[in-house]
Amino acid sequence: MIYMRGIFDDWQAQGITSVLHEKSGGYANNRKALEGLAAKAEAEGVRIVGGVTVTGFSHDSSGAISAVETDRGNISCDYVVVAPGPWAKQFWDMLQLPSTISIKNPQSGVITSDIPMWIYWSLQEGTLGVDPKLQQTNDGKMPPVIHVDTDAPLYSDVDGSLITDKMWGIYYKPDFHFDGIQGGAAPFIVDKSADAVAVDPYGPDSPEFIVGEDFANMWVSALAHCQKRFSGTMAQYKKEPSGGIGAFTPDSFPLFDRFHQNCYMIADSNHGYKMIGVGKLVAEEICGDNSRLLEPFRFSRYIEGKLHPVSNSPFPWS
Numbered sequence: 001m002i003y004m005r006g007i008f009d010d011w012q013a014q015g016i017t018s019v020l021h022e023k024s025g026g027y028a029n030n031r032k033a034l035e036g037l038a039a040k041a042e043a044e045g046v047r048i049v050g051g052v053t054v055t056g057f058s059h060d061s062s063g064a065i066s067a068v069e070t071d072r073g074n075i076s077c078d079y080v081v082v083a084p085g086p087w088a089k090q091f092w093d094m095l096q097l098p099s100t101i102s103i104k105n106p107q108s109g110v111i112t113s114d115i116p117m118w119i120y121w122s123l124q125e126g127t128l129g130v131d132p133k134l135q136q137t138n139d140g141k142m143p144p145v146i147h148v149d150t151d152a153p154l155y156s157d158v159d160g161s162l163i164t165d166k167m168w169g170i171y172y173k174p175d176f177h178f179d180g181i182q183g184g185a186a187p188f189i190v191d192k193s194a195d196a197v198a199v200d201p202y203g204p205d206s207p208e209f210i211v212g213e214d215f216a217n218m219w220v221s222a223l224a225h226c227q228k229r230f231s232g233t234m235a236q237y238k239k240e241p242s243g244g245i246g247a248f249t250p251d252s253f254p255l256f257d258r259f260h261q262n263c264y265m266i267a268d269s270n271h272g273y274k275m276i277g278v279g280k281l282v283a284e285e286i287c288g289d290n291s292r293l294l295e296p297f298r299f300s301r302y303i304e305g306k307l308h309p310v311s312n313s314p315f316p317w318s
């Protein structure tokens with residue numbers, strides 16, 4: 001509380017489990033960041049061909065991938081790298097990898113079978129249409145992302161009703177691109193088998209996986225819970241479609257591994273920008289240098305019981 005009041009004099013959230021305040025963090029617009037990366041790749045002589053849909057893979061007699069099948073014909077290849085984001089399950093199925101897996105408990109050694117390889121989480125994001133400068137710090141600066149996890153009861157900023165008395169979490173930042181305070185709340189598991197989830201149309205175009213009034217009420221109330229300056233701003237919440245789904249692994253950690261001898265899969269389990277350096281490590285692995293950093297993220301970790309710590313946070317990627 002004292003630390004946060006030193007940054008925002010209206011900070012009022014008490015009993016917080018954790019606050020992540022990235023002193024030197026920042027924000028990059030996703031499209032612009034990717035355009036920058038594409039330009040760097042093209043400057044190295046890479047040719048990027050967009051608008052091609054992969055429909056399957058052809059294998060040679062040894063089981064290695066010999067061609068990528070697409071809606072524009074087959075493309076023969078020596079090596080395939082797939083980084084499909086929320087479409088991980090579609091590629092997993094095309095690669096004929098198992099839809100369920102077995103996981104060994106590292107403590108007891110007990111193996112549990114039939115665990116779905118992919119589950120979807122619905123990510124909750126939106127924008128409060130206030131002046132982004134409203135969020136300036138006591139010394140007049142623009143802060144980076146604030147991330148709060150807490151089990152304090154959350155009450156509606158509109159009518160004082162209880163929204164939740166369970167663990168909740170939010171993140172938010174001033175955003176000049178979206179012109180407001182942009183952020184989100186803890187995602188929730190999509191209550192359907194992965195086969196029944198329609199990933200497309202994706203994101204704001206999805207009729208199913210966009211945030212609604214419940215999110216607006218929760219998130220803006222949570223902002224007001226943390227900082228008094230957001231109290232009474234519910235009417236300024238931007239009612240536009242936002243959010244999306246993510247394909248998560250059973251332990252919500254990324255999967256970086258080689259399949260069928262010559263197919264490298266980068267399944268980031270929705271971990272986002274912090275995975276950006278993985279491309280270099282994967283390129284080194286493909287060229288023959290095994291990466292110690294990527295080793296904990298192999299597919300074999302499940303059956304070998306070499307699992308990652310389980311987070312207490314309501315966020316699956318914390």
Ligand SMILES: Cc1cc2nc3c(=O)[nH]c(=O)nc-3n(C[C@H](O)[C@H](O)[C@H](O)COP(=O)(O)OP(=O)(O)OC[C@H]3O[C@@H](n4cnc5c(N)ncnc54)[C@H](O)[C@@H]3O)c2cc1C
Nearest residue numbers: 052053054083084085086087123243244268270271272273
């Ligand atoms: C609502 C939301 C908010 C997020 N906010 C953040 C954030 O603030 N910070 C952060 O770091 N991360 C964030 N993420 C996570 C981040 O967007 C993902 O982790 C990241 O985009 C994954 O990158 P990727 O390159 O692995 O996959 P993607 O960026 O998803 O790229 C996969 C590509 O595969 C293409 N594709 C799919 N199927 C086919 C096919 N059959 N043939 C050919 N191409 C195909 C898709 O069109 C897409 O271009 C957010 C995610 C969501 C849903």
